[in-house]
Amino acid sequence: MLQVILESYQTHEDQLHRQNCKLNAFISRTSLSESSLYPSYLSTTNPSLPLYGISVGVKDNIAVKGFPLSNGSRIMKDFVCPYDAFVIQKLRSAGAWIMGKTNMDEFAMGSSNEFSAFGPAINPHHPSYVPGGSSGGSAVAVASGMCSMALGSDTGGSIRQPASFCGVVGIRPSYGLVSRYGLSAFCSSLDQIGPLAKDVDSAFKLLSIIAGHDPRDNSSFHLEYEQLPENSNVTTFGIIKELDQIPMKDDVRNAYEFLKQQLSKEFQLKELSLSHFKYALPAYHVICDAEASSNLARYAGTHLGDRVNSTHYQSMLKQSRSLLLGTEVKRRIILGAYFLSSQGGQDFYHHAINAQKHIRIEMERIFEKVSFVLSPTTPDTAFRFGGKKDPVAMYYSDICTIPSSLAGLPSISIPFGKSREGLPLGMQIIGARFSEKTLHRLAKKIEELSLV
Amino acid sequence: MDRASLRHLCDLCALELNQEEEESLLGDLLRIAHEFEVLSELPPIQDSENTQRVFFRDDHPQELSEEDRQILIKNFPIQSESYLLMPALDETDASSDT
Amino acid sequence: MFKLCVGLEIHMQLLCQSKLFCSCSASFSSAPNRHICPICLAYPGAMPSLNHQAVVLAVRMGSALRAQICNTSAFDRKCYFYPDMPKAYQITQYRHPLIQGGYLDLDHTRIRIREAHLEEDSARTIHYPDKGEIGLDFNRAGLALLEIVTEADFCDASQASDFLKKLHRMAIDLGVSKGKMEEGSFRFDVNISIIPLTGKTQGRVEIKNLNSFRLLEKAINYEKIRQMELIENGGMVASETRSFDASLGITVPLRKKDSINDYRFLPEPDLGTLHISNDEIEAYSRNEALKDSCLEQSSNII
Numbered sequence: 001m002l003q004v005i006l007e008s009y010q011t012h013e014d015q016l017h018r019q020n021c022k023l024n025a026f027i028s029r030t031s032l033s034e035s036s037l038y039p040s041y042l043s044t045t046n047p048s049l050p051l052y053g054i055s056v057g058v059k060d061n062i063a064v065k066g067f068p069l070s071n072g073s074r075i076m077k078d079f080v081c082p083y084d085a086f087v088i089q090k091l092r093s094a095g096a097w098i099m100g101k102t103n104m105d106e107f108a109m110g111s112s113n114e115f116s117a118f119g120p121a122i123n124p125h126h127p128s129y130v131p132g133g134s135s136g137g138s139a140v141a142v143a144s145g146m147c148s149m150a151l152g153s154d155t156g157g158s159i160r161q162p163a164s165f166c167g168v169v170g171i172r173p174s175y176g177l178v179s180r181y182g183l184s185a186f187c188s189s190l191d192q193i194g195p196l197a198k199d200v201d202s203a204f205k206l207l208s209i210i211a212g213h214d215p216r217d218n219s220s221f222h223l224e225y226e227q228l229p230e231n232s233n234v235t236t237f238g239i240i241k242e243l244d245q246i247p248m249k250d251d252v253r254n255a256y257e258f259l260k261q262q263l264s265k266e267f268q269l270k271e272l273s274l275s276h277f278k279y280a281l282p283a284y285h286v287i288c289d290a291e292a293s294s295n296l297a298r299y300a301g302t303h304l305g306d307r308v309n310s311t312h313y314q315s316m317l318k319q320s321r322s323l324l325l326g327t328e329v330k331r332r333i334i335l336g337a338y339f340l341s342s343q344g345g346q347d348f349y350h351h352a353i354n355a356q357k358h359i360r361i362e363m364e365r366i367f368e369k370v371s372f373v374l375s376p377t378t379p380d381t382a383f384r385f386g387g388k389k390d391p392v393a394m395y396y397s398d399i400c401t402i403p404s405s406l407a408g409l410p411s412i413s414i415p416f417g418k419s420r421e422g423l424p425l426g427m428q429i430i431g432a433r434f435s436e437k438t439l440h441r442l443a444k445k446i447e448e449l450s451l452v
Numbered sequence: 453m454d455r456a457s458l459r460h461l462c463d464l465c466a467l468e469l470n471q472e473e474e475e476s477l478l479g480d481l482l483r484i485a486h487e488f489e490v491l492s493e494l495p496p497i498q499d500s501e502n503t504q505r506v507f508f509r510d511d512h513p514q515e516l517s518e519e520d521r522q523i524l525i526k527n528f529p530i531q532s533e534s535y536l537l538m539p540a541l542d543e544t545d546a547s548s549d550t
Numbered sequence: 551m552f553k554l555c556v557g558l559e560i561h562m563q564l565l566c567q568s569k570l571f572c573s574c575s576a577s578f579s580s581a582p583n584r585h586i587c588p589i590c591l592a593y594p595g596a597m598p599s600l601n602h603q604a605v606v607l608a609v610r611m612g613s614a615l616r617a618q619i620c621n622t623s624a625f626d627r628k629c630y631f632y633p634d635m636p637k638a639y640q641i642t643q644y645r646h647p648l649i650q651g652g653y654l655d656l657d658h659t660r661i662r663i664r665e666a667h668l669e670e671d672s673a674r675t676i677h678y679p680d681k682g683e684i685g686l687d688f689n690r691a692g693l694a695l696l697e698i699v700t701e702a703d704f705c706d707a708s709q710a711s712d713f714l715k716k717l718h719r720m721a722i723d724l725g726v727s728k729g730k731m732e733e734g735s736f737r738f739d740v741n742i743s744i745i746p747l748t749g750k751t752q753g754r755v756e757i758k759n760l761n762s763f764r765l766l767e768k769a770i771n772y773e774k775i776r777q778m779e780l781i782e783n784g785g786m787v788a789s790e791t792r793s794f795d796a797s798l799g800i801t802v803p804l805r806k807k808d809s810i811n812d813y814r815f816l817p818e819p820d821l822g823t824l825h826i827s828n829d830e831i832e833a834y835s836r837n838e839a840l841k842d843s844c845l846e847q848s849s850n851i852i
Contacts, residue, residue: 300466303528306529307530313539313541316538316539322469334467337465348488351492352488354496355494357499358497361497
């Protein structure tokens with residue numbers, strides 16, 4: 001047994017050693033993740049713990065004591081984190097081995113991992129293609145076998161989309177199921193930490209370990225994973241008309257239609273409408289940019305991270321932020337400030353929150369009619385580096401993942417075949433809040449169908 | 453939204469854009485202001501029942517270990533005798549809001 | 551010919567053992583950066599956690615001021631950059647403060663309270679003018695403050711001073727605040743404007759950095775005359791923030807008052823709404839805390 005664990009680890013470690021310089025999945029490892037320490041970790045850890053021997057990659061916006069917390073940004077590249085996030089405390093209690101910190105779009109703002117100060121991560125299926133983002137590094141690490149599992153964060157699709165692009169499983173949990181304490185905030189009312197793994201069971205195993213109530217996170221629900229409801233009676237599933245009708249790449253369309261057909265043999269298919277669909281992208285962007293603009297204000301060269309020195313405080317702030325933050329981040333901060341200011345008499349943020357309420361209520365009604373909803377994870381497959389210069393085109397990649405984020409609902413991307421170019425395809429299922437256990441069963445079914 | 457308003461926003465965010473970034477953002481702002489107007493179409497929902505309640509914490513002080521406290525001090529970009537140092541404000545801005 | 555309008559803003563540190571949003575000790579320490587943690591130092595991923603005792607004390611004070619204690623109130627972020635604010639926003643209560651209305655009677659007048667709310671204190675700054683640098687001590691950052699805002703009901707400086715003395719005494723007697731002005735646990739700013747009975751409305755001037763009742767009176771009296779003379783000479787009083795120079799006995803400009811818009815208030819997404827029942831309000835007002843001191847009052851229903 002120990003031998004199996006050691007060999008498995010060694011395989012990951014070798015893979016990392018060989019491939020990471022090309023794939024750039026891990027951006028830091030530190031002396032704490034030295035492979036020479038692994039044997040003594042094994043001997044001092046209780047072997048009956050659920051993640052004993054398991055190597056986990058952690059996105060570099062999640063606090064791990066003694067490791068960097070760069071957030072993929074120059075402004076934080078030398079910062080060493082002095083504390084563990086709640087999910088990391090859970091990982092440690094479960095006996096896991098932390099492999100290192102993974103690459104990401106700067107401050108989680110991006111869908112391709114092209115916006116990292118550490119260079120992009122590369123899709124292991126094709127070196128000219130993006131892995132997706134913002135949890136690109138975690139998806140690549142798992143897909144290329146550099147670790148058993150990984151943690152990412154998902155705000156509008158940042159776990160699911162890279163999981164889909166790289167051919168691994170990615171879960172966005174119900175909002176409030178997993179504590180955000182220790183997750184560098186991007187959009188507080190939408191951010192969630194979640195697992196990525198090669199197969200459904202592993203992903204849910206990791207989820208069951210990191211989930212649970214944390215009194216330090218006011219958005220954390222009073223729920224442990226074991227208390228989540230079981231649902232054995234699934235008879236219906238739905239497709240959302242507005243998502244069903246969006247333009248999709250042919251291969252995505254074909255895989256989606258095939259899966260729909262297969263699932264219809266076992267469950268009754270209902271076609272439903274999300275009449276507020278057109279408000280989803282605008283609401284998402286206003287809420288995200290607004291909250292991000294205040295969440296990122298602490299990165300100013302003042303008390304943590306890098307500083308560009310100057311004669312006066314105000315110029316020090318401006319120079320530190322302007323030089324050390326990337327263009328996309330600066331853009332969103334300013335847009336966010338605009339959405340919060342009363343310039344032009346618009347009340348963007350409150351209208352966006354209101355739109356979010358409408359969407360949430362409508363989505364909840366959908367789940368009174370069906371047990372789960374099926375859609376592709378994204379309308380496309382991984383694209384070439386530099387392939388989406390226009391921010392609007394980049395944002396469109398998240399169109400299938402955003403509605404469930406806004407509604408706080410659990411959603412999972414399951415790999416489902418490949419495109420003609422050999423790029424992975426991903427299908428998404430969305431459930432009612434806290435229906436993770438039901439989604440686990442359904443995801444397994446889809447996983448089996450994907451092998452057909 | 454004109455260049456002066458954009459610069460004011462940038463000041464509020466302690467950011468300085470180069471000309472290319474400014475041009476690009478001005479275009480975005482105009483487009484977005486127009487597109488996102490749809491959000492104001494929706495009737496307001498009063499949804500007080502669904503709001504999360506605040507968690508309370510007991511008033512028991514808990515100090516960090518000296519070792520952990522030193523790590524926080526070490527993370528200051530520049531410090532002297534445990535004070536975090538930074539450049540002074542420009543004369544016109546010399547008082548706090550609290 | 552002129553009506554003098556004076557209002558006060560008082561910031562009193564609440565007598566808690568720990569800070570408002572973290573468990574760092576609230577005890578006064580002269581050694582800098584002793585009571586710090588990832589939360590009050592605005593570390594990435596750290597989140598605020600509300601001190602229950604701060605709510606108890608705020609309610610007690612509000613009840614003593616005969617104010618309405620709101621059963622539901624909420625927290626907001628007030629966003630701006632300043633050296634003493636590591637998050638670059640202050641968690642306060644802007645849209646739905648905890649306490650509304652109320653009054654305090656002086657000998658011949660009733661001074662009305664507009665509102666009072668909980669907010670966090672900022673860090674302490676020391677100046678090194680020779681080096682052009684400032685030093686920051688975060689011991690004070692995150693301490694629980696009760697901000698009390700009065701209506702502009704004061705007719706003269708001595709009334710304002712009497713009010714503060716009475717409020718100060720009350721806060722100490724109720725065990726709500728230490729009231730040690732030399733330690734910064736009882737601070738106040740004054741807003742002064744002149745309303746001419748004819749002619750244009752003038753700006754409102756805020757005077758900060760007053761640390762005694764005597765200096766407050768001097769500042770009000772000086773400022774009143776300054777504004778009157780300005781108007782009589784055909785000028786306009788600008789809305790601004792000024793400071794009182796005790797040695798010269800004059801007020802001097804500090805900076806232009808930011809308009810409300812510039813704070814980009816955002817409902818605090820990391821804190822739920824604050825619910826207090828009428829029973830709790832009564833219990834806190836009677837100098838009692840409820841038996842179960844650690845109260846997690848979230849009602850999370852699946």
